[in-house]
Amino acid sequence: MKKIVAAFLMVLPLGLYAQLNSGTPQVKTANGLVEGISSSGISIFRGIPFARPPVGDLRWKAPQPVKNWEGVRKAYQFGARAMQMPVFSDMVFRSDNISEDCLYLNVWTPAKKENEKLPVLVYFYGGGFVAGDGSEPRYDGESMARKGIVAVIVNYRLGVFGFFCHPELSKETTYHGSGNYGLMDQWAALKWVQQNIAALGGDPKRVTIAGESAGSLSVSAQMASPLSKNLISGAIGESGAIIYPTLAPVTLVEAEEKGVKFATSLGASSLADLRAMPAQKILEAGSKLGISAFAATVDGYFFPRLPVDIYISGQQAHVPLLLGWNSEEMNYRMIMGGKELTTENYTKALQNLYGEKSGEALKYYPASNPEEILKSATALSGDRFIAYSTWKWYDSHLKTGGSPVYRYYYERPRPNMRDNKGNIPATGAAHSAEIEYAMGNLQTNRVYDWKPEDYQVSAVLQEYFANFIKTGNPNGIGLPEWPKAVNGKPAMVMHIDVYSRTEADQWQERYKWLDEQFNPGK
Numbered sequence: 001m002k003k004i005v006a007a008f009l010m011v012l013p014l015g016l017y018a019q020l021n022s023g024t025p026q027v028k029t030a031n032g033l034v035e036g037i038s039s040s041g042i043s044i045f046r047g048i049p050f051a052r053p054p055v056g057d058l059r060w061k062a063p064q065p066v067k068n069w070e071g072v073r074k075a076y077q078f079g080a081r082a083m084q085m086p087v088f089s090d091m092v093f094r095s096d097n098i099s100e101d102c103l104y105l106n107v108w109t110p111a112k113k114e115n116e117k118l119p120v121l122v123y124f125y126g127g128g129f130v131a132g133d134g135s136e137p138r139y140d141g142e143s144m145a146r147k148g149i150v151a152v153i154v155n156y157r158l159g160v161f162g163f164f165c166h167p168e169l170s171k172e173t174t175y176h177g178s179g180n181y182g183l184m185d186q187w188a189a190l191k192w193v194q195q196n197i198a199a200l201g202g203d204p205k206r207v208t209i210a211g212e213s214a215g216s217l218s219v220s221a222q223m224a225s226p227l228s229k230n231l232i233s234g235a236i237g238e239s240g241a242i243i244y245p246t247l248a249p250v251t252l253v254e255a256e257e258k259g260v261k262f263a264t265s266l267g268a269s270s271l272a273d274l275r276a277m278p279a280q281k282i283l284e285a286g287s288k289l290g291i292s293a294f295a296a297t298v299d300g301y302f303f304p305r306l307p308v309d310i311y312i313s314g315q316q317a318h319v320p321l322l323l324g325w326n327s328e329e330m331n332y333r334m335i336m337g338g339k340e341l342t343t344e345n346y347t348k349a350l351q352n353l354y355g356e357k358s359g360e361a362l363k364y365y366p367a368s369n370p371e372e373i374l375k376s377a378t379a380l381s382g383d384r385f386i387a388y389s390t391w392k393w394y395d396s397h398l399k400t401g402g403s404p405v406y407r408y409y410y411e412r413p414r415p416n417m418r419d420n421k422g423n424i425p426a427t428g429a430a431h432s433a434e435i436e437y438a439m440g441n442l443q444t445n446r447v448y449d450w451k452p453e454d455y456q457v458s459a460v461l462q463e464y465f466a467n468f469i470k471t472g473n474p475n476g477i478g479l480p481e482w483p484k485a486v487n488g489k490p491a492m493v494m495h496i497d498v499y500s501r502t503e504a505d506q507w508q509e510r511y512k513w514l515d516e517q518f519n520p521g522k
Contacts (some may be wrong), residue, residue: 023164025182027114032069036107037076042145042380045107045200046135047079050192051185053101054157056518059275060169060181062186063103079104081133082158082182083279085287088127090432092449094135096273100161100279105189106134108141108151111201119470120202122152122193122232123439124186126240126432128291129247130159143440147466149444150202156185156218163294165255166263166273177252177299178259183221183478184302190231191224208469210236212435213386215325215327217242220393221296229317234472236465237323238438239431240386241393242296243308244518248389255417258293262286291484308392308519314400320472321397322465323491324408325390328428329382336377346377354517364510378428383514390509392518394485404484407476407505410434411497412457418449433509434496437461453498 021282021385026035036045051063058064078100111118125132125139134153141151156162158430163180164332169178190232209232211219220241222228240246266285273283286293298305332341335353339345346367350358365376410429436442437458442450465473466483474482480500483492491505 016322020519024497026072027199029199031066033072034075035072039142039222041110042142043107043109043111044142045075045109047077048073048075048107049079049103049412050105050154051103051188054103054161054181055100056272057275059100059161059163060166060178060271061172062181062184063350064183067346076379078106078135080154081135081227082155083161083283084127084131084158085283087131087291091127091131092137092138092445093131093133095133099155101276102133102155102157103185103328105154105190106141106153106424107200108145109115109200110145110148111150113389114201116146116197116201117198117203117206118201119206120150120152120193120197120204120208121469122154122190122207122209124154124156124209124211124215124218126215126435127158127210129162129182129214129217129294129296130287130291132158132214138441138442139438139439140284140444143462144466144469147462149469150197150200152189152197154186154189156189156436157182157437160262160282160294161163163255164259164262164272164286165252165294165297166259166274167256169259170256173301175299175301177293177297177301179252179255179297180299180302183218183225183296184227186218186222186230187225187228187302190228194231205233206470207232208234208236208467210238210469212238212432213240216240216390221307222320223311223317223397224315225302226304226315227302232317232319234320234468235317235322236468237321238434239329239390239391243389243391243392244460245384246386246389247292247295248308249298249303249306252299254295254366255297257293258418262289275494277445284287288466306397311393311396311514314402314513316401318398320367320404320406321401322406322468322474323390323394324410325387326410326429326431326433327382329387329431330378330385332374332377332381332387334381336376341377343367343373347513357517360513364513374427382431383511386512388514388518391507392515395511395515398485398487399494404472406468406482406484406494407491408494408496410461410487411495412437414452415449415451415454417447434461436440438465457496457498457500461496464494 023038028355081095082102134155144151165179172452216237217240219237350361354361365380367373438461440462467476468474482494487489492502
């Protein structure tokens with residue numbers, strides 16, 4: 001009888017449980033077996049393909065299904081990062097190289113067997129849609145996995161490879177549009193999760209998407225797109241929404257015109273010429289045009305119309321949303337340039353921005369003394385860069401989303417650098433400062449001299465995130481109470497710092513005024 005049972009077990013499909021105790025966990029995905037590594041009870045799978053390599057004729061096409069493989073695929077190393085230039089100095093990569101062949105994801109799971117139905121986090125990295133990678137240590141999923149969550153970090157195409165539009169490309173599609181390939185990569189990864197995450201111990205009905213900066217824009221995009229909105233059960237946005245003036249989508253006509261001009265500059269007379277060009281040549285030419293040269297597009301497919309209009313009309317995913325922004329998203333110099341912080345200089349800066357309405361701007365961003373000018377210029381810089389778009393996302397989803405919304409304001413500045421070089425006294429929490437705290441990854445960043453207070457802040461913020469991923473509600477035992485927002489009432493905002501606490505929204509009227517400037521007549 002024992003021999004019969006053993007023979008029967010040998011022909012069962014291999015799942016996570018099959019070799020968990022050997023140090024080389026294996027799982028059967030829809031495309032074949034993958035083998036990962038074990039780290040103190042956490043199974044880690046790196047570099048799993050979720051779409052075919054977008055190379056050759058697949059350059060600038062929607063992600064295509066992965067081809068099945070025979071045998072066991074080793075998932076020990078991170079896949080290549082998407083084509084990108086070295087744009088941001090704070091990015092550290094564990095992947096070996098850049099390549100168009102970049103559509104891979106990484107999974108950290110605490111599950112001991114298949115179908116444990118654990119909550120799932122799918123995280124999209126930031127980097128202005130021109131840089132970033134799932135191998136960055138600050139996004140590592142092991143700490144979240146130790147909270148009982150299956151963490152998935154996703155790569156997607158960037159820059160000219162992720163958002164290029166051209167009339168010939170639009171003719172290739174049934175919907176007569178082009179662009180948004182990077183966002184469609186994320187959509188493909190979400191479909192992969194629906195198909196495969198149960199084998200990794202996750203619950204496909206409990207998938208929360210999250211991201212910071214361009215990753216947060218991506219979360220707002222996936223919620224708005226009819227392709228993705230039914231694949232998720234919750235969302236976390238850290239600083240940014242794909243709403244004007246933050247890298248909002250442009251019209252297809254505008255994007256195609258830019259695409260034709262770009263192709264001409266490369267000497268390409270056809271799409272075939274462009275697809276035959278070396279990726280590095282295209283990357284270098286595209287990078288010279290700046291971070292916003294290749295924007296998302298209202299393509300009639302991924303985005304049937306502007307995301308902001310989708311949210312206002314209530315056609316987005318009706319899921320719980322946790323979102324917020326940082327106290328110093330942008331430096332005051334964005335408003336002041338290199339000029340001294342005087343009332344005269346500040347007033348002139350507002351006049352250049354708002355003309356005859358600059359007097360109104362002073363009501364919300366006052367300037368009675370240099371200290372107040374510094375505070376107001378910092379606030380306005382951050383609002384125009386990314387805080388307003390996040391607020392608009394919050395406000396629209398609160399009114400039409402039919403689901404709980406929780407808002408935070410992150411205030412903990414990073415500590416000094418360990419080498420004491422280039423240290424500038426921090427006046428607030430800079431853009432992206434919260435990532436390591438939220439993901440429980442302070443120890444992965446050796447640049448900063450973390451203090452016990454930093455670990456205290458991280459423990460609170462990560463616990464809020466983990467609770468939200470598990471239940472759609474950030475609250476839990478031992479945490480300051482975080483009330484959900486109520487439409488028509490002043491929001492109670494969770495201020496994240498050494499002593500986290502809720503405070504009534506101080507800036508509602510300020511953002512309503514900005515809303516009138518950015519969306520006149522709406």
